[in-house]
Amino acid sequence: MEMQGSRHLAVTQQQAWDALNDPEVLKTCIPGCDKVEATAENQYAIGMAVKIGPVSARFAGKILLMDVQPPNSYTLHFEGQGGAAGFGKGNARVNLSPPVEGSGCELGYTAQAQVGGKIAQVGQRLVDGVAKSMAEDFFKRFDDEMQRRHPQAYAAEAALPPPSAANPLKEHTGKHMPWWAWGVFAAVVVVALLLLVR
Template identity: 50%
Template sequence: MELTESHTLPVPQQRAWEALNDTAMLKACIPGCESIEADGENAYAVALTAAVGPVKARFKGRMQLADIDAPRSYTIVFEGQGGAAGFGKGDAHVTLEPAGDAATTLAYTARAQVGGKLAQIGSRLVDGAARKIAAEFFRRFGEQLGEQRDSGAAAMDESAGPATAENAANEAGDDNVDDTGSTDASQTRKRSWTAWISKS
């Protein structure tokens, strides 16, 4: 089986690279993923539940990152065992290229072999299941990146908001006074002093 696809991610290249190496992000995006844990240098132990046609099983496997060229590309070598359901193994070459200042094109070519019951159900069902899992992963991955980007922008706006308002008030000076009492401290003191003199 060979699968080649490309997707546009709504973040710069460096951020996309960091997300691809964030195990918490990957766990949240891989359908059926139960755990991803470090298992040596640039290697991870993975457990997930997947359904391929009539076969549904819990797979345990390992993936190793090789040919790392941060933040542009790497190769994932993977293998997994699903008990009576069979096994799967293969590799995927992943590349990241800038698509403007705030987007990245992710492309990959994956090759895999399956055995056991998985091999018996036919290549068409296996290919279809792989494409479905990949599509769901990238849907979730894009949504997660978009949410992080939006929340980061909102946090920046909130932190800049009060300072911007304060600077605007300072630049406006003492003449920028409204009738609701929203004045700066110096203008308030001037009014109080004038009222005290007039009463005297």
């Protein structure tokens, strides 16, 4: 399966980069996650619980960051095992860039993943639905965490005048998601992390 998405963030590119590389932020934002630990440079161990239809399992996995170009992008390789529930593996490309207009930054991702075992047998629609829901949950939690850590960035963006019809700014709702995105791991980074449970 392949997924891609993007989201506008009110924080600066550097602030977003730092958060996406902070194990505590990821642990807070990934649904069901109870462990994100650095095991070596650009390597992490992750643990999370997930329920997809009748299949519930705890997944343990690892993430390796490659082609790291701070604060712009990296490629994330991941694999996870959920015992009898199955496995997931894949990779994701995460990009941060300045917005075309306004403040904050843009987060974009593309991801490919492969799943097997009982999770793969519950049906692609159900798996895709759970993944999309987890991605949306990740981004909401990530926005909430960034607002908690950087309230001034969100206050400054809220004070900006609304976009004109002739030159609209990208919406800040983050609902540009076919997926994760967690992430990569979501997230996600963000998207890749979320695909781990698949």
